[in-house]
Amino acid sequence: MTLLYTDPRFLLHETGRHPENPRRLQAVVDHLDRIGLLQACAAIEPPEATVEQLLLVHHREYIHRVELFARQGGGQIEADTVVSSRSFDVARLAVGAACDAVERVLAGQAPSALCLVRPPGHHALPADAMGFCLFNNVAIAARWALRRGVERVLIVDWDVHHGNGTQEVFWNDPQVGFFSIHRFPFYPGTGRAEETGGPQAPGTICNVPVAYGTPRTQYLELFQTRLTELAQRIRPQLILISAGFDAHRADPIGSLDLEAEDFARMTQVVLQLARQFAQGRVVSLLEGGYHPQALAQCVEVHLRELLQVTAPAPQGEENHAQPPGNASPER
């Protein structure tokens, strides 16, 4: 069983002629519906995030600024980010979905959840919108998990862009590991391999910059080996995915030559680590992906993997839950 968060209200964040537009999400939902995958999930209606949840990452003045900007009709809130009159409510709904998914997965309602939300979040900073993002959905979800008693969280960001907002939030936080594989040099300019965490949290951040033209096989090998190293250091009790699909070869913005099936492989790697350390608990949040049909295919293969792992484990399979804190690193 996988919890699936989607809602027609996510289409109300209107951005005009912009790559991050409602047609992306509509294409995904239509596709999943057509192939019967929507029906295979447990659909959950997302609640709006509380201000308390937004404050886990964002400054009160910034939250007010976004609300006021939207209420006054919206426009361009920063160079790349467009806001419409409903965007504040929609962005709150995205955060609400992420926190609710964490809550339910921690409560054991399902091992995994997929939040098909807009706007994306991983570039959003505590006091600024950036790169199509208003609130940092995944960062708030991680803090919400800590608030719920989880001791260590791992965020896996395979969006083609570096998750600079998420990295900034957890730079000096020993409880949250952050892994990002991304095209480099590229927007937003951060994410060098030397960026590994602040003095209170050395080695909790792993950046894997990948040059344009890197073969898929090499990308996947880097993903698996570097992520496994970080997971063994962090020993997360919950894994969150910043699931952007703009590294797909057809993507008009990112284009790192990946095929849809590569996202299935990466999902398998994350699920394997989740079984090893985190009782299989994974919450995945949509980030980028700007070719609607390619995005729909990528989400399909990603969701198929999430659903497979939730099937009853065959006898003898290593899928038993370990109490938090007792999962020891193997090497």
Ligand SMILES: [Zn+2]
């Ligand atoms: Zn992106």
